Amino acid sequence: MAVFKTIFVLLLIVPYLGWGVYTLRLRYHDHTELKSPIEWATLISVFFVNVLFLNTMKTDLGHSPGFFFFTMLALVASFSALYGPMLVSRISHSFVEFTHPEQMPDNVGPDFSPAESLEAIGDWDGALQEYTVLARIFPKEPEPVLRMADSLMELTRYDEAVSMMERGLVRLNDETRALRLTYRLVALCSEELDDIERSVRVIDAYMERYPDSDKLEILENRKARLSELDEPKEVLQSSSLEPLELDPLEPPD
Numbered sequence: 001m002a003v004f005k006t007i008f009v010l011l012l013i014v015p016y017l018g019w020g021v022y023t024l025r026l027r028y029h030d031h032t033e034l035k036s037p038i039e040w041a042t043l044i045s046v047f048f049v050n051v052l053f054l055n056t057m058k059t060d061l062g063h064s065p066g067f068f069f070f071t072m073l074a075l076v077a078s079f080s081a082l083y084g085p086m087l088v089s090r091i092s093h094s095f096v097e098f099t100h101p102e103q104m105p106d107n108v109g110p111d112f113s114p115a116e117s118l119e120a121i122g123d124w125d126g127a128l129q130e131y132t133v134l135a136r137i138f139p140k141e142p143e144p145v146l147r148m149a150d151s152l153m154e155l156t157r158y159d160e161a162v163s164m165m166e167r168g169l170v171r172l173n174d175e176t177r178a179l180r181l182t183y184r185l186v187a188l189c190s191e192e193l194d195d196i197e198r199s200v201r202v203i204d205a206y207m208e209r210y211p212d213s214d215k216l217e218i219l220e221n222r223k224a225r226l227s228e229l230d231e232p233k234e235v236l237q238s239s240s241l242e243p244l245e246l247d248p249l250e251p252p253d
Contacts, residue, residue, distance in 0.1 A: 005056060006056055009052055009053055009056045012049050012052070012053070013053075016046065016049055016078075016082075017078075017082070019042065020046075020078075020081075020082025020083055021082065023042070023082070023083070023086060024085070027085055030163065032167075033089065033136060036093065039086055039089070039090055040090060042086065043090065046079065046083050050075050053071075053075060054068075054071065054075065057071045089136075109138070109141070110134040110137070110138050110141060110143060110144055111134075112131075112134070112144075114130050115127045115130035118130060119151075124151045125155070127147075127151050128148060128151040131144050131145075131151060132144075132148060135148060140171060142168040142171035142172045145164050145168040145171065146164070146165065146181075149161045149164035149165045149168065158188060158193060159193060161188070162185060162189060162198070165181060165184070165185050166185065166202070168181070169182065169205070169206075175210055175213065178206065178209070178210070179213070179215060182202055182203065182205075185199070186199045186222065186226075190226060190229070196229055199226050200226055200227065203219050203223045204223075206219065207219055207220075
């Protein structure tokens with residue numbers, strides 16, 4: 001029975017590491033976070049996995065104090081690297097929710113001045129981090145996300161910039177601005193990313209969200225032109241050309 005328990009605990013290392021890497025990618029590459037209940041459930045599950053792992057190491061894999069000590073250090077290090085940012089984020093959010101009212105006044109909005117100061121000196125990485133913080137504090141506001149996209153554009157990280165623009169587009173409630181952003185997204189996807197299918201999906205998303213827009217015909221024409229570009233071109237063969245002989249040409253005398 002102890003053997004099966006040990007195998008089960010060791011197999012838990014795979015999802016433990018995989019889920020940790022995935023959450024780090026969401027946080028630092030996609031600049032987003034999981035929902036609060038999911039993060040709390042993750043932290044509680046990880047805590048019990050660590051306790052179970054330590055208990056197994058202590059009871060079933062020998063009683064060497066040195067082995068147990070270094071195993072505990074390894075677990076602490078892995079938890080800090082994989083789940084430390086999530087734990088700090090949850091504690092910070094909980095502290096803010098505890099010390100501030102649940103509903104912010106309507107006139108309170110994001111303060112972009114620190115990020116704009118960093119932009120003025122060309123520190124686009126720093127500005128991106130500032131906008132990321134604001135996007136987490138104001139998750140329903142489109143402006144921080146769209147400014148993140150602008151910073152990513154300055155850093156020539158076009159794929160991430162497009163993802164941020166798509167996220168901001170969903171949050172926009174202004175049809176005119178949404179149309180301008182759609183045009184910009186289509187241009188980026190088709191020219192910078194060479195992704196025609198993504199451009200078409202952006203147009204479809206706008207047309208689905210604004211079915212009564214007076215720009216639908218223009219968008220349909222743009223979509224048709226993009227679809228033509230995405231079609232594979234046929235290789236034309238001239239009837240006047242003769243196929244080469246299978247045997248190599250004989251050298252001249």
